Amino acid sequence: MAVFSLSDFADHEQVVFCSDDKSGLKAIIAVHNSNLGPALGGCRMWPYASEEEAVRDVLRLSRGMTYKSAMANLKLGGGKSVIIGNPRTEKTPALLAAFARALENLNGRYIAAEDSGTSVDDMKYMAQFTAHVSGIVDKPTDGGTRSGDPSPATAYGTFVGIKAAVKAKLGRDSLDGLRVAVQGVGHVGLDLAQQLKEAGAKLWITDIHRESLAEAAKVLGATVVAPEEIFGLDVDVFAPCALGAILNDQTVPQLKASIVAGASNNQLAEARHGVELMKRGILYAPDYVINAGGIIDVYHERIGFDRAALVGHVEGIYDNLMEVFERAQKEARPTGEVADAIAEERFMR
Numbered sequence: 001m002a003v004f005s006l007s008d009f010a011d012h013e014q015v016v017f018c019s020d021d022k023s024g025l026k027a028i029i030a031v032h033n034s035n036l037g038p039a040l041g042g043c044r045m046w047p048y049a050s051e052e053e054a055v056r057d058v059l060r061l062s063r064g065m066t067y068k069s070a071m072a073n074l075k076l077g078g079g080k081s082v083i084i085g086n087p088r089t090e091k092t093p094a095l096l097a098a099f100a101r102a103l104e105n106l107n108g109r110y111i112a113a114e115d116s117g118t119s120v121d122d123m124k125y126m127a128q129f130t131a132h133v134s135g136i137v138d139k140p141t142d143g144g145t146r147s148g149d150p151s152p153a154t155a156y157g158t159f160v161g162i163k164a165a166v167k168a169k170l171g172r173d174s175l176d177g178l179r180v181a182v183q184g185v186g187h188v189g190l191d192l193a194q195q196l197k198e199a200g201a202k203l204w205i206t207d208i209h210r211e212s213l214a215e216a217a218k219v220l221g222a223t224v225v226a227p228e229e230i231f232g233l234d235v236d237v238f239a240p241c242a243l244g245a246i247l248n249d250q251t252v253p254q255l256k257a258s259i260v261a262g263a264s265n266n267q268l269a270e271a272r273h274g275v276e277l278m279k280r281g282i283l284y285a286p287d288y289v290i291n292a293g294g295i296i297d298v299y300h301e302r303i304g305f306d307r308a309a310l311v312g313h314v315e316g317i318y319d320n321l322m323e324v325f326e327r328a329q330k331e332a333r334p335t336g337e338v339a340d341a342i343a344e345e346r347f348m349r
Ligand code: NAD
Pocket: 150, 151, 152, 154, 183, 184, 185, 186, 187, 188, 189, 206, 207, 208, 209, 212, 227, 241, 242, 243, 244, 263, 264, 265, 291, 292, 294
């Protein structure tokens, strides 16, 4: 399999293939760019259908982290790692320990955090073998403490980002009466929906996990719709908080919302869907700008946690998005393209 010539390889500084016979570890660590600092990004464990799929995924995701951290004004580079395997059946202490030793060998050029298929507990376990994991420290909240899971910060950043989009598109500061469709009520989506409810928004929700959906509907007093109905609702904001590639040839023509602003990563199936949204007069909050709360949270854990500093930094997502929206409007370009240009100005030397 070719690696250097893959289009996703674009400018990666280092890609490390790690294996350990005893534990069955097969993992890939990708460092895309470290101009601004050590590469930080999640460690995903997934039963990839092929090694090629795993390579493509890690390359694409690590590049995305460079843009996300630069945009959020963090002194971090972009990196990501993948462990090939089923997290439910193949994740063992020996495998995590072997992966942690591979991290340690990189001397901090890459720092791992939890992602799909890995948990705070996994990171805490790996911390016995390496200093280069994060998302593990309990943090103070209003009423107590929360775990190292960055989802609450992601949800708050997304809430702030929706406020920015509403201001830019609808000219309003208040979310009172705003109609929002939330796709996915998992860690981020549920927390976001709660904040929206408290701000007076009217909610429609969906999820493929029926129990989560029923529970969320009870807590939120939201209207429940089937997964395929969420796109065509007559709402102001569509907030994808489930999965990637959700803005595609099938879904974009259905949208009645004038704003797309949610936490999912890689929302645009292809860049041309960003152009399509612009043509339809729909304001798209670029995913990695609005969902940066989680990486900001992990960064603050590393520099010495101060709650006020974290909150201020997450609230900076408002200004970042406004900069993107204003420049996109002035230059008549899709917001995603403008976000990439701003991020590149911040990390390229
Ligand atoms: P999660 O797994 O807790 O929640 C996702 C929810 O979406 C689940 O309840 C799942 O059942 C549901 N879902 C899956 N497919 C669906 C579909 N087709 N229709 C409706 N619902 C569906 O994940 P999360 O941590 O809440 O993350 C949500 C999204 O935000 C993901 O794309 C993730 O990559 C992104 N994100 C999360 C964080 C974070 O801090 N957790 C940070 C940045 C980005």
